[in-house]
Each structure stands twice: as structure tokens, then as C-alpha cells.
Amino acid sequence: xxxxxxxxxxxxxxxxxxxxxxxxxxxxxxxxxxTRFHSVLVYDDAVDTRRPGLVMVPNWYGVNETAVKKAETxxxxxxxxxxxxxxxxxxxxxDNDQAEAAVKPLYADRALMxxxxxxxxxxLRVQAKTAPIDAAKLAAIGFCFGGSAxxxxxxxxxxxxxxxxxxxxxQTDDPALAKHIKARVLAMNGADDRGTxxxxxxxxDEMRGSKADWEFVVLGNAVHCFTETDQHSEGCAxxxxxxxxxxxxxxxxxxxxxxxxx
Numbered sequence: 001x002x003x004x005x006x007x008x009x010x011x012x013x014x015x016x017x018x019x020x021x022x023x024x025x026x027x028x029x030x031x032x033x034x035t036r037f038h039s040v041l042v043y044d045d046a047v048d049t050r051r052p053g054l055v056m057v058p059n060w061y062g063v064n065e066t067a068v069k070k071a072e073t074x075x076x077x078x079x080x081x082x083x084x085x086x087x088x089x090x091x092x093x094x095d096n097d098q099a100e101a102a103v104k105p106l107y108a109d110r111a112l113m114x115x116x117x118x119x120x121x122x123x124l125r126v127q128a129k130t131a132p133i134d135a136a137k138l139a140a141i142g143f144c145f146g147g148s149a150x151x152x153x154x155x156x157x158x159x160x161x162x163x164x165x166x167x168x169x170x171q172t173d174d175p176a177l178a179k180h181i182k183a184r185v186l187a188m189n190g191a192d193d194r195g196t197x198x199x200x201x202x203x204x205d206e207m208r209g210s211k212a213d214w215e216f217v218v219l220g221n222a223v224h225c226f227t228e229t230d231q232h233s234e235g236c237a238x239x240x241x242x243x244x245x246x247x248x249x250x251x252x253x254x255x256x257x258x259x260x261x262x
Contacts, residue, residue: 022046023072028127029080029089032119038089039120041127042071045081052137052161052258053128055120056081057152058148059228060099062092066230074141074247080133084120086113086149103145105164110152110173117153121160135260137161139183141250142168143227147187154183154212162186162257164250166227169196170203178210185214186253188246190222194235213262217249 026041040063043051056074058067063085071083086106093099106113121140128135139162142150147168154163155172157180165187172178185207189196200216207214222242225231229238256262 021076025068026127026131028123030119030123032116032215035088036090037085037087037116039123040068040083041080041131042068042075042083043131043209044075044077047077048132048238050132050134051077051079053080053082053124053131053135054138054253054254055083055084055117055134055160057086057117057120057140057142057149058095059144059225060093060103062087062099062102064092068157070143070227070229078251080127080131082120082124082127084117084149086116086120089224092213106145107148107169113149114152114156117149118156118158121153121158139163139193139254139257140216142160142166144168144225151185151187154181154185156180157182162254164188164198164252166246167196167222167224168195170199172206175202175209178206178212179195181210181212181214183212184253184257185212186249187215188217188219188249190226190239190242191218191220192222192225193224195224216252217246219245223243 022045024045028039030037056071063083071081075081087102091102093102101102138160140150140153141164143166147165150163151165155177160183162184168191219242222239223235223237225236226239226242231238
């Protein structure tokens, strides 16, 4: 009898764990200017309540297994995330050279970058019809190249509560676009990031020229890629402490932005 009860307890715990977390990945596709894009909607289907929706633009490797796992971790029970394809479904970089080739046209044509990330936001709004998204609470987050993309989403004047950039490039093709920003802008970069920090001063001047509620956080002892768990080179390396701090700052920033509080 005791053994039977123990078995039932184990089965119950297993069922409870399954009910607590059931991450789903729903393909979301659209066509823009003749290019087909394949993104993924990620959320916990075990939670019935509507929750904020986030456009998430990954690093320059784009939509892959690592990015999906990262989206799952961030989404949890708190957000519905549209993991966004910025290249088109036929472009899936496998190494740094391919990734550099993929981002190069977008950095060379920032209007195109803005057009694509704005389309992603539009698609997130469409998903609110069938997914548990609170359409009144939308934001965007991005990593490395994705950080650049979500900052450009803000510069486009997009109607989102907030954008959060993690170790993203800070430069812009037109500082005057900052006057269009409606979102609350949080940018977080490593103090020892040799790729992005040289533009920090210009970025802050740009933000000063806007009417946005913005914050620029410099994380000490961190280099580029500090949230990327698979990166371990000298200038692009995961930093568990910086990652944890930045995620806490993100959640606090988003929470206050959605609540309309300082």
C-alpha cells in the first residue's frame, strides 16, 4: 500500500509539473517586399491569462534553437514572445561570416531595418487575436544586432510601451529620428564592450534630443554578448552576473512601463 501511494505521489508530481509549464512554439509567417519571413511565437500555454507581448529580435545568428530556448526562458509565464526573423526564411547563418553577411544589408539600410521590425510588431498585434496577448501591453527586446533593431523600432515612432536593448549597437543613421520616440527606452551595454561603447556618448546625446523616458546602463566588467550563453571569446563572452542583472532591470523596466509608472 505504501509503495502504491508513493507511485501515485510521483505520478501526481509529474502531472503537476507538466501543467505548470507547457511552452508552445507557433510558426508565424509573413511576406514583405517579396521576402518570406518565418518567426516563432513562444509562450506558456498552461497559463490562461493574457499577458504582455514582446517582439524579440535575437543576435545576428537569427532564429535558431538557441534563440528559441532564450525566448522560452524570458517568456516564462509572464510574456508572449514573437521571436523575430529579420533576414527571411532562407537565411539562417551557421557561423560568424554568414551572420556578418546577413546583417550587413540591414546596417547599410537602416530604413529597411526599421521597416522589417515594424512589420514584426504588426504581426505581434495580429497574434493577439488567437494567442493570450494583452494588446494594450506591447514592447520589444533585442540582443546584439537585435538590440540595434529594437532601438530603431523606437526611432520609427512605434506605439509600444518600451524597448530594451541588450549589448546592442547604439549608432543611428539619423539622430533626428529620436524626436519620434514614444517608447520608454532602456539600453544596457558592457563597460568593456569595444564594439558598442565608443558610440555611447553620441547615443546619450541622441536620447537627450528626444522627449523619451530613457536610461542607459553600463554594466561593469562586462564585454559584448554578456547574455549569450554560448559565447566565450575574449571580446564576446557570456557573463552570468551581468546577464542576471540586466534581466532584472528589463523586467522592472517593462513592469513600470506597462503600468504607466515612473
